[in-house]
Amino acid sequence: MTDILLETQNLNKRFGGLKAVSKMDLVVHPGEILGLIGPNGAGKTTVFNLISGFLRPDSGLIYFQSEEITRVKAHEICRKGIARTFQLVKPFGKMTILKNIQVSALSKSDSVKKAELIALEILDFLNLSPLKEKIAGELPVGYLKLLEVAKALATKPKLLLLDEPIAGLNPSEVVRFMEVIRRIRELGITIFLVEHVMKAIMPLCDRVIVMHYGEKIAEGPPYEIAKDPKVIQAYLGVSYA
């Protein structure tokens, strides 16, 4: 029986009349790269928001390392070891890149000085060191996407939720990012990633979950779900199934 790092059971969330997430059961295994795909509006980011404590589910349960975290607050969830990035990047605009990462490291380190050392290490790991004194608000989106990941890494997560990390990047940036994701996995961090870009999902993910209108419609290795008629139908319409 493979280990379970994160598990959701019958997760439900509606916004008014709209069922954003419906009866979601999913499992994340330690060490894997799990993909979450689906057409726009399928509920992927909502799932992330529910797991990371930014939204409360209407019903259902979430377990992390066998501990129930369903209604735990966002900052507590981070401290427990789940970090997330945001689809629309949220840098601390007036601070330098270094300070952005340093403050992210602070909640899990003893001092401002030690947090700075951690930040410098992460900058190095992501090849961002030359930019460390740049003001975040002045950088283009490619670097800001990396900064999102850097800030998340600084919190020493066991599970990293990446919300569309490569949206808006040019092809060479995409390749570089995929390499970064692989290297993060090599560090022993489990990755759960939402993405649209199939070219990135297929080679990276061990497993993929497909969502449509809030429900899981398929699950399995990338090559299987790519051929699944339900998945094709969801993306391209009935006539292509």
Place this chain on the structure above:
Amino acid sequence: MESRKITLLSGIVALAILIAIPFFGPSKYVMHILILVLLNMLLGQSWNLLGGFTGQISFGHAAMYGIGAYTSTLLYLKLGLSPWIGMFLGGLLAAFYATLLGTITFRLRGPYFALSTLATAEVIRLIAQNWDTFTGGDDGLSIHFEIAPRVVEYFIILGIVIATVLVMHAISISRMGYYLSAIREDEDASRAIGIDATKFKVLTLTISAFFTGIGGSFFASYQLYFNPHVVLTVHTSMQMIFISIVGGMGTIIGPIIGAILLVPIAEIFRVVSPTANLLIYGLVIVVVMRFMPEGLVGIGKRLFKD
């Protein structure tokens, strides 16, 4: 490192000048203006901790100011308690009010939080105006003899300002200071990296209120008379905001410069044309927000870059 040394040096020089001034025999009026400048520096610093550093704009700091004034004065008038102890208690009561306010409004963000601070401050003002058996109502409260000579009052407020600046500086370089900046920049992102934003917002509101309350108590024991229209109005709250915004939000120097500049200007206008005061204030705010949102400190930084 160099700019830090310059700042430290200029701080010491400024301090030396401030300590020396009374010994050169300035007039009572000049002393009065200096005391007002220092008082406003204190109020600017405390508002700035919440507004500039943490990004939570409060339009209701008059409530804490007024609570400070009424607390120490009432304790003195009814129980004969020394105004200096009363000042500390005034700060504490203002802090308690703030903790209560923060806990109730902690879910509100941005403009909604600002409005809630304004609304509760107005409630405090109405209480002070209407509970006239206790607070003296619209007539306010007066203390019928001088609590301390003007020079002593000057050194007291100077001491308080120095203490406040030291506290603010300590916070800004500490872990808490980093957290506050993160909350200001992006509250959601700050939560995502493990910061309990709610706790720190309430804590900052409380600390800010403590110093504001002390300011109110000091004012009461210096001016020896006040009423709700002096200490509990929106205008009072606005004054603290102007000092921080014009000087430079989110910096320690900002409110210092803001007070030095705005208090004498306000005094000039008070003498020349009291109604022009508000008009000019409004204009200044618009100009500053449009052209130099980082205040005078921002302009200074830009000048020194070139």
